Each structure stands twice: as structure tokens, then as C-alpha cells.
Amino acid sequence: MDASGLPPRFDALDPAVLEDPYPTYARLRAAGPLCRFGPGSWGVTRHADVVALQRDPRLGSEFPEAYHHLSVGAGPASHFFQRIMLYRDPPDHVRLRRLMSGAFTPAVVRRMRGYIEQTVDDLLAPALESGSCDVVRELAYPLPVLVVSTLMGIPPEAHDDVRLHAMRLGRAFSAIVPADARDAAHESVQWLRAYIGGLLDERRKAPGDDLLSTLLQAEDDGDRLSHDEIVDNTVFSFFAGFETTVHLITNGFAALLRAPDQFALLRSDPGLVPGAVEEFLRFEAPIQGTARLVREPVTIGSRTVRAGRVLVLMLGSANHDEAVFHDPGTLDVTRNPNPHVTFGGGGHLCLGAFLARTEAQVVFDWVLRRTSSVEQAGDLVRESDTPFRAFAHVPLAIKPA
Structure with missing residues (x-):
């Protein structure tokens, strides 16, 4: 507590936090289960509280229109956030999630595994010849775009444009979007809506075996999905x-480069890869926090948070909670159990979680099979212009097996 008797304040834009938030998280957890984010908003610091609140019906994800206008400004991006399942509550969230989840079921992803393996090999084969690569540019971004585009039926010639606009839209997932990113977010929403809308019109005339065709069938069956939805x-x-997936892969490489003993352990036992991927997710969660709207009063510790306030579930802090994880600041690819909260929980469990895990497992399996050594070949450069824990550059020196 500070002199006012209030919990300590958390500044997500503090340069020290942007570089390494985990010492600050530790101080916040030690001070109590809550910290202050800003006017009307509180952060939840501890694992047990985050897990419980992820499933608490007194919290919602559907924010009023004014919230989105404050965050990203009035315009297409604000309207977009009001329609997507991430910011909808039941029954709309349940309806949307049921219809959208068809592209990401474990069965669908398993059928894609051969394609994922071939794509990883195609993307990294040049690195074996040249002896170097930048993981971010040459693997982490192109791989998931190719995979999800295939699932959705987006043609190859559009992949680069769709990725560019999706990345610009990604910046708009910040609580407060910088002024210089707002116009780009609005423009990208308009471009993506027009492009996907055109593909839907094509699928109405000639359905295929992809997500867009599946969604149109649901619409035709009277499931009340509008064209805009x-x-x-x-x-x-x-x-x-x-x-x-992009940041899971790059964060995983960065973590291993900084913990060569763990990289050596993986090489000695490739069967540890699935558990290692879970540890990458815990150690450096791509999404560090997720916001919920308090619909009914909630008591956390000794403080009651009133309805209308915002709670930020601090996933990155929960994943480093000493009460749950032994030596949380150390990467341990053998960690078991590993109850991290990176993919959320309850009804808002990340839709692409199984796909992300599968792609990461394929990547690190490839590295262990096809290389004899992977070393850092330059500075690891953080991506500062994003709401995610991300890298702009992860340069590698690679020797083939």
C-alpha cells in the first residue's frame, strides 16, 4: 500500500516494465492481490484470483460503445470490436464461438499437421543452406499466416496483404491505442471487411471446404449470423x-538462447518438446493481460470492486506467481505441472490454442531433428510498437545436422 492506503499503481508503459515486467509483477504480488491501472480500473496480480475470475459470471467481456471509442476512437475499428466474440457475453458469445470454432478443432488441426511440417521445412530450408535466419521475419510471421489462410480458404496471392492489415489491426488491441495507430486500424478494418466480404460472395456462388463456406452454411441454416458478424x-x-503463434515461436527461441542448458536438455530428449512449449507460454506470455467489465460487485482480498469498473487479469504476473510456480523466473522445460493461464480460461479460452501449440511443437521438433547447433547471431530486439510481448528481430546462426 502507498501512503494513501491504496494498492500500488502499475504503469504498463514504464520503460523498465516494457523491457522486463516480472520484477515489477513480483513487487505488486507481494503488496497484495490488486494494483491500480488507471481511473476506474484495477489489475489482478495473483494466480489463484486470476483463475477464479476467468470463470466468474459477475465479470463480462462486453464493454459499452463509449469504452471502445475511448480506446481506439470512433470508426470502423470501434464497431469491429463491438461485434467480435472476444468482446461479447452470452448468449451471443456462445453462439459466435460455436460457429467460429469449427476451423480450430483438434481434429482439423491434426489433419493439418503434415501441411504444417512441410511448410516449416520449406521456410527453414534456406536457413540450412545460408547458415543464418531471422526467426521473426523468415519463420514466425509467415508460418501461422500460411496455415490459418489455408484453413480459411484465403488464396496465396492475398496472404501478404491480409497479414499486413491484420498486423495493423493488432495494434488496436491495446487498452488505449496510440493516436498514430488509430487511422491505420480503421483503414485496415475497412480493407479486411471488404476483402473477406468479397470472398464470402464468391463462396455463396461456389462453396468450398473451408471456414467461410462453413459459416455461410450456418447462416443459411437460420443460426442468425449476419453478414457483418x-x-x-x-x-x-x-x-x-x-x-x-508468432510470439510463442519467437519468445520460445529467445528463451532458449538465454538458457543454453535448457536448449541442451531438449536436444538430449526431444520428447520434452510439448512440455517445453507450455513453459514458453508460461515464461513469456504473448498476451500479458486481459480486461473484464465488473457487472456485479466483486471482493478481492480486502477490497470490493464496484460494478462498472474494469479488472485487468494480469496473465503474465499470474504465470510468475511464486505461490504456484517454483523459481518462476527460471526457464524449466521439464516443469510439471504447469498450470499457466496464457490462453485464458472459461468461456473465453483462446480459440487458436491447439493450433498455436501444434505449430510451435512442429517448429521445435524440426530444429532438434534438422540442426546440430542454433546460436544467437546478433542482438535480440524487442518489438515496442505492439500490445504483445514480442520481438522484432531474433537472429540465428544455424548448422545443419
């Missing part, structure tokens, strides 16, 4: 299918 949630599903 299909378009906006397809755009969101594309984003959900690649953004977390």
Missing part, C-alpha cells in the same frame, strides 16, 4: 489464429 469474426479468427 461473419465478416468481423472471420477477421478476428484470422488474427487469433496467427498473432499468438
